[in-house]
Amino acid sequence: MKIIDRYLLKTFLGTFATVFVILFFVFILQTVWLFIAELAGKDLDFVMVIKFLAFSMPRIVPLVLPLSILLASIMSFGNLSEHYEFAAMKSSGISLQRTMRSLTVAITILSIIAFFFANNVIPYAEFKFINFRKNIAQAKPALAITEGQFSDVGAYNIKVNKKWGENGNHLTGVTIHQKATNGDGSKTVIRAKTGELISSDKSSILQLVLNDGNYYQDIVPKKYEDRGKLPFAKSSFKKYRINIDLSELNKVDTKDESVSNTSTMLNVNDLKYTLDSLTKNRNTEIISFSENSVSRLGTFTNNNAPVVTKKKRHIKDLLSIYDNKKKLEILTSASSTTESMLFSIDATKSELDFKKKNINSHIISLNEKFVIVYACFLMFFIGAPLGAIIRKGGLGLPIVFAVMIFISFHFINTFGKRISQEDGLPPFLGAWMASMILTPLAILLTYRATNDIGLINMDVILAPIQKVFQKIVHKIFPSLNKE
Incomplete structure (x- = not known):
């Protein structure tokens, strides 16, 4: 490994470790704040509090890891650019892509670790966390x-x-x-x-x-x-x-969160098996309901439909061949059957919608195992070029950019998952929406950093305005044209 690679790895990994610990601590405090009602005033001993926090910590990693990579990338590359170290590298013939090569390998290793963590540790921790919350009251009922x-x-x-x-x-x-x-x-x-x-x-x-x-x-x-x-x-x-x-x-607040808690306890293999079972169960119920509905309608038709001979085919109103008493019986039976069918359809529709949301939730959880892998690469290829462009290290401007980008990513990701869980979007699209939207930004920043183009080319914006301004001035002051 060359000296330049060791130096970049040391700079990036040191910054990443520091940022990760700080952000992890901040998110732990947020977890304590969210569950303060379950911890405060219930005489929990120190060991139980530590277990409670330990089981809740793994769910923080999918949030902290991409943000840490983003912030560490901006700070590291911004610091190198600010001290003209990148300028020295470029003068020696080392391009930005060559500079990022060793760090890309490091991000790949981090992504693989993140996948195994999301696929094995987080489901186990979710299972222990939810059961621990329930078992607190069982072990010490007075805590309730x-x-x-x-x-x-x-x-x-x-x-x-x-x-x-x-x-x-x-x-x-x-x-x-x-x-x-x-x-x-x-x-x-x-x-x-x-x-x-x-x-x-x-x-x-x-x-x-x-x-x-x-x-x-x-x-x-x-x-x-x-x-x-x-x-x-x-x-x-x-x-x-x-x-x-x-x-x-x-119990959690809504059914959706309850379904989400169930799916987050499963790894990739379990999710695939569960999805197959849920899909087959829903399809079977649809077919069964359809057959039962046809059977019920067929029974009503066979029992109550009038026999129309060839001589009576010209009759438009079939009820006219019956007396009033028979008409009342037929209409009453038809009304009762229709109301029963509508009620059955509404009940079945609600049940099928709930099962569909359950399936969507499991599909989203399956895709999230891979989204975290891509998010690590995405945040690196946004943060590294951005740091090289803004040429600022430290904790000032990099934090502003990192927070803005990550909040956008997290908001779009949450919005996409909520919409897709309600069947407003395909679950795959909802899980990958934030990554799809920010990928062009990563490509654009990498291109501009590679070609030494600033973050915003002000000439593109100011040149048309300057031309319009010059035309207006020349019309108001024609004498300037002669000069």
């Missing part, structure tokens, strides 16, 4: 409830005045609001003097045993004029048991 405030636990909002005992399983001053299924507020309130939390590692059910309390439930009268009286039912109990499904604690 915070003293002195209402805690959202499954279908209940629970408040306790004090927790005590070895694991905080014993409760004092328990107030429970049961969530209404119709969304019109809590209709049931339970209060108890003491309580106890009982859980098992083998079950996702958390049992809450209440002692010495009252049960209040609002009653909605059938008559509207009686509703102003606000009647309610009250009962007392010595012991009352409530079963809480802890799997509710691990």
Whole structure:
């Protein structure tokens, strides 16, 4: 390896390592901020917090790695250009492409590592992370409830005045609001003097045993004029048991995110196998629904269709051959069948749409394994020429350009995935949209840096304006033409 290659590798890799550590730390802080509600005020020991962060760290790498390569490239090549080291290389006959050759090999190695990391480490970490969040409440059920405030636990909002005992399983001053299924507020309130939390590692059910309390439930009268009286039912109990499904604690906000969490747990082989099964299942359901619909329509036609002989073919209104009673039966049956078919079509369409989104999500996750590889090359071939053009190193202007480019890449990437997951775009196009849009920028910057052309050729913009300005001046002041 030549001295120039060793020098460039040392410069780039040193900058890359520093930038990667700093950005990784910043994104870890963002992760802590996102999950602060799950960590704060729940008496988690240091080991559990470290596990929580460790399982969430791998998902940060696909964001940090391309940004680190981009920023390190701009800083390294900008610093070399700023100190005229590139000028010395070019005067010695070393082109920009030759300069980037050894670094391209390094980026290739980083990309291969990134692929294996995205294909093996991240799915495992996602699986452990999601299950760890659920198992926190199973291992220490008292963590699901915070003293002195209402805690959202499954279908209940629970408040306790004090927790005590070895694991905080014993409760004092328990107030429970049961969530209404119709969304019109809590209709049931339970209060108890003491309580106890009982859980098992083998079950996702958390049992809450209440002692010495009252049960209040609002009653909605059938008559509207009686509703102003606000009647309610009250009962007392010595012991009352409530079963809480802890799997509710691990649910994400939307179905789409839930599907995404499932697909990110799989590697390439698992995704291909799952996609094949999901696609076959959806196609089978479509065929089955189509056959059932034809069968139902055929049954209705065979049972109710009038027999039209050759003599009656000229009759336009087939119902006219029946009496009124028979007409009513036929029309009622037809209306009922139509409503049933429409309801079945709507229900099946919703189910098929959900399955399609699930398939799209898995296709996006499959493509993301390869997008990160291409993103490493893309950010390098944007950052290296850009650094050579702007001729600025350090943490000033390079950070501005890096942040602008990466935010654009991340926004387009997120937008494309969201749209394609909703079946607005093909999943392949949604996953690769940001890369496709920024690839011409990488080609343009590499071309301009290779040919020593500035970032923006101001002559192209200013020359037409100057000509127009000269024509206007010559028309206003004709005497200038003679001079």
